[in-house]
Amino acid sequence: MAQFQRPTLCCCRKVLTVPSKSCEGGQGLGQCRLVDIASASNFHCFKLRHFHLDLRLNFAVKEITGWQVLELVAIQPGVQTLVLDIHPSLLIHSIDCKVPGTTGAQDISPSLTYRVDPFTDYGSSLNISLPASVIRLHRAFQITVRYTTTDGPAIWWLDAELTCGQTRPLVFTQGHSVCNRSFFPCFDTPAVKSTYTATVRVPEGVTVLMSASRSAYSKQDRVFQFSMEYPVPAYLVALVAGDLQHVDIGPRSRVWAEPCILTCAVSKLGGSVERWLNVAEDLFGPYVWGRYDIVFLPPSFPIVAMENPCLTFIISSILESREFLLIDVIHEIAHGWFGNAVTNATWEEMWLSEGLATYAQRRITTEAYGEAFTCLETVFRLDALHRQMRLLGDNNPVSKLQVKFEPGINPSSLMNLFTYEKGFCFVSYLSQLCGNVKRFDSFLRAYIEQFKFSSVVAQDLLDFFLGFFPELKESCVAQREGLEFERWLNGCGPPLCEPDLSAGGVLTGPVQSLCDLWASEPPDPEAIANFNLSSWSTFQTVLFLDRLLDRSPLSHEVMGQLSRCYSAQLDEMNAEVRIRWLQIVVRNSFYPDLPRIRGFLHKHTSRMYTVPLYEDLCSGVMKCFAAEVFYQTQARLHPNLRRTLQQILFQTSALPTTTSVPSLLHPTPSSPSPTPGGQPGPADPPTTGTIALRDVNVSA
Numbered sequence: 001m002a003q004f005q006r007p008t009l010c011c012c013r014k015v016l017t018v019p020s021k022s023c024e025g026g027q028g029l030g031q032c033r034l035v036d037i038a039s040a041s042n043f044h045c046f047k048l049r050h051f052h053l054d055l056r057l058n059f060a061v062k063e064i065t066g067w068q069v070l071e072l073v074a075i076q077p078g079v080q081t082l083v084l085d086i087h088p089s090l091l092i093h094s095i096d097c098k099v100p101g102t103t104g105a106q107d108i109s110p111s112l113t114y115r116v117d118p119f120t121d122y123g124s125s126l127n128i129s130l131p132a133s134v135i136r137l138h139r140a141f142q143i144t145v146r147y148t149t150t151d152g153p154a155i156w157w158l159d160a161e162l163t164c165g166q167t168r169p170l171v172f173t174q175g176h177s178v179c180n181r182s183f184f185p186c187f188d189t190p191a192v193k194s195t196y197t198a199t200v201r202v203p204e205g206v207t208v209l210m211s212a213s214r215s216a217y218s219k220q221d222r223v224f225q226f227s228m229e230y231p232v233p234a235y236l237v238a239l240v241a242g243d244l245q246h247v248d249i250g251p252r253s254r255v256w257a258e259p260c261i262l263t264c265a266v267s268k269l270g271g272s273v274e275r276w277l278n279v280a281e282d283l284f285g286p287y288v289w290g291r292y293d294i295v296f297l298p299p300s301f302p303i304v305a306m307e308n309p310c311l312t313f314i315i316s317s318i319l320e321s322r323e324f325l326l327i328d329v330i331h332e333i334a335h336g337w338f339g340n341a342v343t344n345a346t347w348e349e350m351w352l353s354e355g356l357a358t359y360a361q362r363r364i365t366t367e368a369y370g371e372a373f374t375c376l377e378t379v380f381r382l383d384a385l386h387r388q389m390r391l392l393g394d395n396n397p398v399s400k401l402q403v404k405f406e407p408g409i410n411p412s413s414l415m416n417l418f419t420y421e422k423g424f425c426f427v428s429y430l431s432q433l434c435g436n437v438k439r440f441d442s443f444l445r446a447y448i449e450q451f452k453f454s455s456v457v458a459q460d461l462l463d464f465f466l467g468f469f470p471e472l473k474e475s476c477v478a479q480r481e482g483l484e485f486e487r488w489l490n491g492c493g494p495p496l497c498e499p500d501l502s503a504g505g506v507l508t509g510p511v512q513s514l515c516d517l518w519a520s521e522p523p524d525p526e527a528i529a530n531f532n533l534s535s536w537s538t539f540q541t542v543l544f545l546d547r548l549l550d551r552s553p554l555s556h557e558v559m560g561q562l563s564r565c566y567s568a569q570l571d572e573m574n575a576e577v578r579i580r581w582l583q584i585v586v587r588n589s590f591y592p593d594l595p596r597i598r599g600f601l602h603k604h605t606s607r608m609y610t611v612p613l614y615e616d617l618c619s620g621v622m623k624c625f626a627a628e629v630f631y632q633t634q635a636r637l638h639p640n641l642r643r644t645l646q647q648i649l650f651q652t653s654a655l656p657t658t659t660s661v662p663s664l665l666h667p668t669p670s671s672p673s674p675t676p677g678g679q680p681g682p683a684d685p686p687t688t689g690t691i692a693l694r695d696v697n698v699s700a
């Protein structure tokens with residue numbers, strides 16, 4: 001059994017690792033450094049059994065005040081210091097320590113000495129001196145930290161104007177990847193899991209939800225209580241509070257949203273969620289979290305969706321794009337098994353969560369909607385992967401599944417399509433090796449059963465795979481020339497092979513035919529008229545538009561023809577379709593359709609739609625137009641997004657999007673705005689010449 005254990009020093013003695021058989025001098029398959037957490041120096045000295053949060057939310061001053069009780073056991077002798085991850089936005093008031101169930105003076109230490117040291121631009125180190133009289137090997141003790149936290153990277157306060165209803169403020173947290181150190185002191189690594197409970201006090205009329213398996217509300221005291229009875233890593237602790245109401249949509253599911261969008265949200269999902277859960281359970285075994293609820297958040301939510309256990313967070317902007325909503329919710333459901341139940345032990349191997357969840361999502365859609373639909377969605381995403389590859393070049397380390405970053409790197413910068421799609425291709429390759437997709441389903445069921453509620457490294461998955469299929473181990477599939485597991489994990493560049501997607505031909509074929517017609521000189525209007533976009537699915541239309549965008553610049557004549565054929569029709573479609581047409585308009589400087597861009601940017605205030613359009617507008621000749629629209633709409637943008645757009649607008653050089661690539665090997669400069677977890681890295685640091693978000697857009 002290769003279940004995750006406490007990390008130890010790597011055999012090269014230089015870096016902390018999670019144990020793995022192949023960790024040889026820090027170079028092996030399972031070598032995993034923990035350079036992103038201040039607590040790396042000592043978290044292996046303790047077992048975190050549980051923690052409790054007692055919080056009061058103050059919307060008027062945008063503060064969370066309260067205390068946290070950590071229940072710990074020293075598992076190494078002679079431990080004198082406890083190091084936790086925090087953030088400069090989190091102010092410590094006092095720390096004390098006691099042994100639970102005792103009252104003797106020797107078992108209580110009312111005021112501990114502590115020190116806060118700088119660590120990186122995304123966190124600090126809280127060093128607590130432990131009293132020798134209290135700390136004994138294998139004896140439980142409690143540390144109570146009283147603190148106040150304001151508006152750090154994890155905590156997003158929305159004034160009423162930024163909510164859907166525009167009548168009451170709202171606050172939500174977003175922990176992925178390393179943001180929750182600004183929410184509560186923690187071992188901010190996916191390697192450490194524990195249960196938690198919380199008590200949250202709020203003003204009247206505010207509803208609080210957390211990523212917890214149980215909740216209760218005392219109306220008299222206006223206190224919400226939560227309990228997560230299954231162990232989770234720090235980044236999966238999440239809270240949202242505001243004017244939220246719910247409707248039950250299944251035996252274990254409810255939709256939460258602000259009242260003004262609740263009916264719409266329920267109508268889009270009612271009946272489907274329980275069906276998807278059932279399909280997933282048939283494939284991967286029981287859903288272990290009890291509830292599966294969904295909360296729709298205002299457009300300021302910085303990513304598309306987040307797989308917080310028991311309570312998926314999802315952006316309300318996606319409601320109008322039915323197929324994207326479907327894919328995003330199914331993807332978050334898949335995380336219930338892959339990512340949440342079994343978690344990547346370090347952020348350097350995020351593909352273990354995202355690649356497997358993407359594979360699982362596609363198994364679910366294949367069962368629920370057929371192979372053709374799933375292949376179409378996969379083609380669309382692999383197209384995006386190859387687009388990203390062209391921008392990055394073949395040797396960019398961002399394209400490795402197993403990234404090794406230096407101290408100071410913010411793991412959020414790892415969010416890219418490789419994590420998802422190259423990871424998916426590797427998992428598909430493993431599935432192909434065992435010869436039968438159903439056999440691979442049973443392997444995944446066994447993998448979840450073996451590792452659930454723990455954190456793993458790639459070596460654990462691969463060892464278990466080869467153990468499950470001994471005939472594959474005997475035939476040395478891990479060393480098959482050109483397709484070595486090691487090369488999959490540590491090689492730069494595109495996937496070594498991609499799954500057969502020919503079953504999608506019935507849907508992708510017409511898309512390619514229409515693209516080819518538009519590429520011929522001159523385009524034949526009669527042949528083109530045979531294709532009716534309104535009969536296509538959203539994924540067909542976005543695939544068509546993405547492929548047209550790839551062929552830009554287009555001639556002015558072709559743009560005029562395209563606009564006459566499609567512009568009005570596309571304007572009636574959903575935002576995922578419209579933004580793609582508008583990007584074609586911008587990249588080809590097609591002025592007649594500028595009013596449509598203005599209309600779109602006045603309506604859509606989410607990061608996922610504004611950033612790519614502003615990047616395109618500012619890298620071309622439409623910067624003045626962009627500035628004008630920005631000034632008209634800025635009051636309705638979240639301050640973090642406003643700062644990002646200002647950076648795009650006021651950067652001095654407007655370089656084409658191919659000139660700069662994100663680097664994982666060097667820290668990014670401090671960002672003036674909090675880095676939203678799960679957001680692709682290039683979005684928040686200064687965006688000079690970075691890749692358009694549309695090209696790397698991912699849902700967490």
Ligand SMILES: [Zn+2]
Pocket residue numbers: 307331335353354357699700
């Ligand atoms: Zn995901």
